[in-house]
Amino acid sequence: MSKLIKPTVGDRIFDVIIHLVLCVGFIVVAYPLLYVVSASFSNPQAVVSGKVWLFPVNPTLQGYAAVFKNPQIVTGFMNSLFYMIVGTLLNIVMTVIAAYPLSRKELQGRNVVTLFFVITMFFSGGLIPSYLLVKNLGLLDTRWALIIPAAMSVWNVIITRTFFQVTIPQELYEAAQIDGAGDFRFLVSIAIKLSAPIIAVMALYYGVGHWNTYFSALIYLKSPELFPLQIILRSILVINNIDPTMVVDFEVLQRKQGLTDVLKYSVIVVASVPVLLIYPFVQKYFVKGVMIGSIKG
Amino acid sequence: MKAHTTLLQHKPPIKVRMGKVFKKMRVHWPLYVLLLPPIIYVAIFSYVPMYGVLLAFKQYQPLKGIIGSPWVGFSHFEQFFSSPSSWRIIKNTVLISLYSLVAGFPLPILLAVALNEVRKHWFKKTVQMVTYAPYFISSVVLVGIVMQVLDPRIGLVNQFIQFFGGEPINFMGETQFFRSIYVWMGIWQGTGYGAIIYLAALAGVSKDLQEASIIDGASKVRRIWHVDLPSIRPTIVILLVLSIGGIMGVGFETIYLMQNNLNLSVSEIIATYVYKVGLINSNYGFSTAIGLFNSMINLILLIIANFTARKLTDSGLW
Structure with missing residues (x-):
């Protein structure tokens, strides 16, 4: 088609706008996700002092260690x-x-x-x-x-x-x-x-x-x-109720606080990974499923 | 269906027809056996609670059960409507809902139309993959992320504000931000998923119409406006009717997580109130009455929306 009829200037501008809008949408969705993952791998001190913007700073697995010790x-x-x-x-x-x-x-x-x-x-x-x-x-x-x-x-x-x-x-x-x-x-x-x-x-x-x-x-x-993970997450992330015994390894209060913050990011990743892992495998079916749902029964 | 109508057209004597029905049932007995557990499940877990709605008109006494408890007529409803806080709760519910409908409804359509114009396959796939992803995040994790990002001490947003010389803001504690946080959080999570259904509808737009409009020299914008959007109108209408039917049904899970003592005056909605009155204060009758009121309003809104859609556009749920 495009070989037969040349796109007009207006159409080209429109194309650029569409791609720009999609790029903005992409960044708005992806950035918080990337930030959470980066923070979860970062050094607690760096997270607390706001040095993490895009990629992990002084990468460590301290947050994850704390998650799996809990x-x-x-x-x-x-x-x-x-x-x-x-x-x-x-x-x-x-x-x-x-x-x-x-x-x-x-x-x-x-x-x-x-x-x-x-x-x-x-x-x-x-x-x-x-x-x-x-x-x-x-x-x-x-x-x-x-x-x-x-x-x-x-x-x-x-x-x-x-x-x-x-x-x-x-x-x-x-x-x-x-x-x-x-x-x-x-x-x-x-x-x-x-x-x-x-x-x-x-x-x-x-x-x-x-x-x-x-x-x-x-x-x-x-x-x-009997509690599922989401209930535990709620008390950690939302009610902010972290059992002090789970950060016994660190006596210094500030470090404790920093670790708690990183632990929150790590636990968010741990809790979301199982679901996000299945998703790519069933993605092609998934879109199909939504489409079937749209056929009026 | 065809066999069935021809059967009726012949109109054999009723005895013979019933005999045929039973014969068919006997041949296909496995179908009925298979269907039995789901029917029992729905009867117990959906219809028994429907009968439990009687509680709305009773003073529940645990020892006497639902049937034995004394009737109190509409007194629970009167109690609810006579208290000023009830109106505030209804107002909160409606405002949050309308805000999400107005801000959130057009965006998936916009995303779908934009994606539909993209010819580079990898670009389209990447944007789709990433924008669907938040849909799979639980409400606890979503609220957790938002609270981390908006945290007055270490949150990303407040670090930005401080970087430019501003004072940190306690977003979760300020009533003025609550609705916007909730609504835009939902949009962040749901827009990609919501676009799938429109993308599917756009894939079905007639190629002939598209080509005809190209030959007629229509620009892309005009093609979208005059061909694409009218073609997916039935889908848009159906989803709009469904959303209007859900106006009073703001979800419990997310709002309850976001509530704190500072924002309660705007964040208390019917669903959270029903939970607190019913299960925390054990006021079963009163709580059931509010829940019943809520689901009746939803049903009425759905019927009105569907009726209007039928009149105006000829498409609707039924």
């Missing part, structure tokens, strides 16, 4: 891993077994069941009734309180159902049926294999959700040994 953070990290892995596995199973039948025309009463699910997206009982339910079920202050009430998201079921409808042609069901595969067999050996992209996206959504949430832990858990 038993609370380590326990929280392991707990979060548990909640994320077990919770996401349950989420995937529940979402697939809900979405697959709903995608099949053969299901009688499909619209009624869909409506039964969708209503819950627009109206919910609210905080107290949900809390009382969890309490009455005896889940309060157990690990299951973070997993079972969050076993499935209706929105994700609808997205997955739409994916099944769009990508698995009716002919395939019929062919499988002729070959003697029932609905169950079809799901396990054909449908699931064809839906790797949507399962990857769902795993990402659910996994990130489990890793990042602190609200359910705040209301349902009391025992510190």
Whole structure:
């Protein structure tokens, strides 16, 4: 196209403006991220005195050493891993077994069941009734309180159902049926294999959700040994409540304070890395997933 | 669907039709078995709490349970609306929400349109990768980063201010900054993610229309204005309707983290109030009533927004 019609001066200026705007956006997003990472690797003194602007100053791993020496953070990290892995596995199973039948025309009463699910997206009982339910079920202050009430998201079921409808042609069901595969067999050996992209996206959504949430832990858990990482982070980063015993290695108060500051940056990195590590692997699926979500169900 | 309609057109006697339905159900029994756990889950974890909404009209007594507790009619609602602090909380909720809607809604569209014009693949990919990234950061970490960066003692922003000879500012403690910090933090985190859906919509814009406008000599700006934006209008409308439906639903997680005694007069919103009254002060009935009021308003706003969108643009959620 560009060979046939030369871009006008106006279009060229417009192009430059667009690239400039995107560069500014890029810097605005990237700079704080880079700063946090740099500060986490810097010498505490340099962070406190404001010498860190872009890259680490006098790089050290003191902050990270303090993070991994802190038993609370380590326990929280392991707990979060548990909640994320077990919770996401349950989420995937529940979402697939809900979405697959709903995608099949053969299901009688499909619209009624869909409506039964969708209503819950627009109206919910609210905080107290949900809390009382969890309490009455005896889940309060157990690990299951973070997993079972969050076993499935209706929105994700609808997205997955739409994916099944769009990508698995009716002919395939019929062919499988002729070959003697029932609905169950079809799901396990054909449908699931064809839906790797949507399962990857769902795993990402659910996994990130489990890793990042602190609200359910705040209301349902009391025992510190069950706390996920986000609750520990909250007390370190936001409430500014750092157990003095975890910086025993340094008696000098100022150094202690400086280390605390660097520890905050390090713990931010440690808490975000697992999620940011998965992201590039599922990125291509991720964009696809958002697009499927935009198809009206 | 097709098979179903032809079935209806023939109109066999009802007994025969029901027989066919049962036969179909028998053949496809695994579908029903699979669907059973999700239905039970939704019934327990979504519908049981809906029934728990009755608490809004009761004086909850733990020993008597939800059914046995005495009715109090609308007294919780009256109590809520008669206190001046309630109006302040409603006002805070609406102001924060409107601010984020007005400032935050157009930006993903802008980013998507700009990215859509970029021809260099690597540049587009890099900007996309980096702008999505904050979406995966938890609210605790996000607030943690903001508090570090705005810290009066070691924060980057205050070091800047001091570098140019100013006095450090305690941003988190000043009521005038609270809304802006919250809103722009959200924009920083969500704009890249929000742009994905518009990028997808832009990818579907008709190539014929694009080429026709190029041949007609339309500049890039005019092409965006007259071809791209009208083509993605349904997407824009649907997302706008959804955001308007969520105006009273400002998220608990981030705001609660940002609250402190100094900024409480602007930072107390319905969600945090419901939490404090209900779970910290154990005033279950009152808290449920406020929550119910909040979700009813959301539902009404959603319906009005959808109705208006249908009338004006012919697209909407339903």
